[in-house]
Amino acid sequence: MLRFLQILLTGLLGALWDGVAAFGGIRLVDGENECSGRVEVQRHGQWGTVCDHGWDYREAEVVCLELGCGLAEAALQGAAYGAGAGLIWLQHVQCTGHEPSLSRCALFLGTNSYYCTHKNDAGVKCLGSLLTPTLSLLSPHTVFSSGEAVRFSCSVLLGHHHLSDFHLYKHGVSTPLVTQRVDQSQTTVELTLSDLETFHQGSYSCQYRIKGNFPSQLLSSPPSNSINITVVELLTPQHWYNTSNDAPAGSVIKGHSFNITCSTLQQYPGGSFQLRLIRSNGTVRQSLPALSPSVTFTFPSAQSSDEGYYYCLYRVQLGGRTFVSRESQPLPISIRDPDPVLSPMVISWLVSGLTFVVAVIIIIIVAKVLCNKKKSKPSELERETRTCVDNTYVALSINKI
Template identity: 35%
Template sequence: MFNAFLYCRDSMKKYFRHSYQFKYSSLYNNFSYSIFSLNNCCDHILCFHFPIAAYLVASPSPSAGQIRLAGSGSTRCSGRVEIYNSLRHSWGTVCDDGWWDLKDAEVVCRELGCGIALQTQWSNHFDQGRVNAFRSNVGCSGSETSLDNCFYATPLSYNYCNHGQDAGVVCSETLPEPTISLYSNEVTWGQGISITYSVSDKFSGGTFILQKTSGSFSQSQTSSTSSVTFNLHNVNFDHDGLYQCQYMKTSQRFNSSSVRLSVTVSFPKPSISICPVGEVTWGQTVEITCSVSTQVLGGSFTLSQIQGSFMRSQTSNTNSATFNIPNVDFDNEGLYQCQYKKRGSRREFSSPLSDSVRLSVTVRLQTPSISLTSPSAGLVWGPEGAEITRGYSFVLTCSVNSRFSSGRFFLIFSDSNITDSKPAVNNSASFSFPVAEYEHQGNYSCVYEVTVSTRTFNSTATAPITVIIKFPWMLLVSSVVPVVLLLLLVSLVVLLVPRRRRQTQQAHIHTTVTLKSCNEEDDISDEERIYLNVETLNTYRNFTKQLEGAEREETEEKR
C-alpha cells in the first residue's frame, strides 16, 4: 500500500488535492497508474459548473529530478522536454495537451539553470520524440524549482496522447540583466528627466518596473520590446535618491543595478531692504525684508550681521521673510546680508549672499524750551524782547521732554563767547543772573546734550530770547527829584531876596517919613524922640548894608 494524491484541476488551472492509498499494480509496473473517477473530485468543486480533469500523482516521482532538452536543433537550453523514468530506466516526453505554457517552461529552464523561459514550442519545431510520453496536463505556478513539484497526470490515464503534442521550451541560457541609464545623473529642480531601462534583445516583451529604493515611488510599463523609457516631469527633492529597474518575465523579477538621481537647485541672489530707510532712532523697531525669485518654496532665510554676532533664521512658505529688530541700539549698527537656503533629501542648497544694507542708529533729541523770569520784578516784555532793568536779577530756565534724563543743558550767549552748562535735574536747569548789567544784553538759547554708549548727541538750539538791559529811570527820578526841588528852592530864594530887600528899603523910608510926621503931630517927650531916632537910624543902616550886598551879588552873577 502506497500514499498517493488525487489532483483535480478546473479550466482555470485551480488545483485541489485529495489523499488516497492504493496497491501496487503489476500491470503497469508503476506507482501512479491507478485510474480514478472524476466523481472523486466532485465532492470538492461544482462539477456541473466547471469541466475538470483528475489525475493521480504518487511519491516518489519516477523522474527523480532528471530532465533534458532533446530533438533536432536543440541546445543545452532549448529543445523537446524529456524526463527520465527511473522505474523504466528510460526517457519519456511531456505531452502538451493544451495546458503547457510559459509557467511550466519557466520551471524547466530554472531546473536546468538556463535562465528564463522565452517561449514554448511544439514538437514540430524540434521534431517528434520516439519514446513514451510520461507526463501530461502539467500545471506549474512558475515558482517551483523542479518539474517534479508541479501538478501533472500520466498519459496512461488517458486513451490518447501522441508525439505531435510533445512539449518544448526555449530558454534564455542566461538571466536577464536589466540596465538603467540616465541622460544626466544631476537634474535641476523643476526640470524633467528620462530614465531608460533595457534588457538583451532576446528578452523582448515583459513588464518593466521603476522603483525608488527608499520610499513608495513606483511606476511600471509593459513593453513588447526589450527597453522602455520613463519620463519624470517637474522633478523636485522627493525624486532625489537611488533608482532600480525590475524586469518581470512570467513570474520572475530581475533587478538591475541602482543609479542615483541627484536633484539640484540654483538660487539667484536675494534682495534685501530696510525700513525705515536712513538713520534709525535709538529704541525704534526696524524691519529688514529678504526676498528671492524662485519657485522652490518652503526654505529658510538667514539674516546676518557682517561684523557682529547677530544672526537669525526664519522659515517661509513664500519667497520672502521679514525680520523685526525691536529697540535697536548701537550694537545693532552695521551692515546686514541675507541668504536663502533649502534642504534637499541629502544636502542643503544655498543662494549667494545678497547685497548689504546699512543700519545706522542715532539719538534724536527734542528741541528744548527756554523761559525767562525776574524774581525782583525787573522784567518787562517789549516788542524787541525781554527788557530787564539794570541792577535787577533775572533767571533763564532750560527744559526738555526726553527719555534721556541724565543729560546736560548748555546756555549759549550768541553775542559773546560765553557758554554756561548745568546738569539736568528733572529734565531742566536754571541759570541765574543776580545783577543785570549791560554786558548781559543779547540773545540766549539752550542746547540739550546726552551721552549714550560713549557717544555724545546734541539737540538743536532753541529759538533765542533777546534780553535788553534798561537804564533804571525810576531810581534816577527818585534820587534826582529832591535835588531838583532843592535847586529850585535855592533859585527861588535867590530871586526873592533882592526883591525883599527893595521892599524892606521902601518900607523903611516910608516908616521914617511917617515917624517924622508923627513927631510933628504927636506930643512926645524928648527922651522918647531921641530913642526913636536912634533905632530908626540903626535900622536904616542895616537895611542899606543888606541892599548893597544884594546888589553886589546880583552884579557878580550877571558877570
C-alpha cells in the first residue's frame, strides 16, 4: 500500500511539473492599456484563459508583478474584459501574493467545464509601471562641514493613492538613511540628513513605495537621479618651533632666527595654513599655501615685536564656501636680550686698570715738561733730574696705593 501511494504521488508530481514546465508566458488582453485586461496564459504553444473561481487580489498581485505592472488595483471576475476563446488552462488558482509567477501558485490544470466557461474569465487592473522620482537639493550648496545637515526633496510627477513612504539612499548602502511616511495625496517630501560625518560623503538617490490592497505588500519605485555631496572635516593642526640651541626653553634670543612649523594630517586641494600671533598690542597673521602636510614660517631675526602666543589653523575653500579648522594650542614665545660678553666685575677691573695707565702717562708727561724747564748747571741739572725721577716714583707709588 505504501509503495502504491509513493508511485501515485510521484506520478502526480511529475504530471504537475510537466504542466508547469509547459507554460510559455502570460499576457493581458482587451484592456485599457498594457497593464489591464483579461488574463491569458500560454501552454504547449496555445493561449488560453484563467477561470475566476477563487480569483482575488492575491492572484491579481502575482500577475501584475510578473508583468512588471506594479501592484494590483483590481481583481476582476465574470469576463470583465470580454470572453476569451480557446481553452481555459487554469482553474481554482490559489496564490499567497508573493510568488514570482502565476505558474508557481497552487492551481488545477484543466479545460472547459460546465461550471467554468469563458463567462468566468479572470481579469486584472494593475497600477502600472512606477514612475521614476526626482531628487533635488534644497540646501544652497553641495559641500558641508561635519555636524551640519543637508536637505533633499524627493518628488514623483503624478500623485498615487497607494503612496506609502519615501526613502533616501546612499550609494553602496543597502538600507535607507532617511525614511519619511506620507499621506496618500503627497507627491513631494523633504528628506533631511542631520549631523553629517565624513561617512555621509557620496552619492544619494531616493525611492518611494506603494502599498497594495491585499495582501499588505509594498513595492519600491525605480531609483531617482543621483546627487553628490562632500563632507569636510578639518583636524586641529599641530605646531612647534626651532631656534638656536643656547636659547632657554620657550624663548628666542633677540636677533637670532627661529622657525614655526604647522602640520595637519587631513588636507584638501587649495588649502592653506595661517599663523596667528597674539601680542600685547594686537594680532598679526601670516599665511602660506599648504603644498604639503606641513609648512614652516621663518623669522630671520627675532625682535621684541615677535613675542607673544602663536596659533596655527588650516583653511580651505570648497564649493564656494570657506572652511576653517580649530586653532591649535597656544605656543608662547618670549624674546630675550643676548647675554653680555663681559661680566660687571671684569668691566670694573678694566676700568681701574685703564685709569691707572692714563694717570701714569699724565704724570710722566708733566714731569718731563717740568724737567725741561730747568736751566741750571750740569751738576744742578743732574740733581734736578734725580729729584724729578724720585718725585715721579713717589707719585706713582701713591697713585697705585
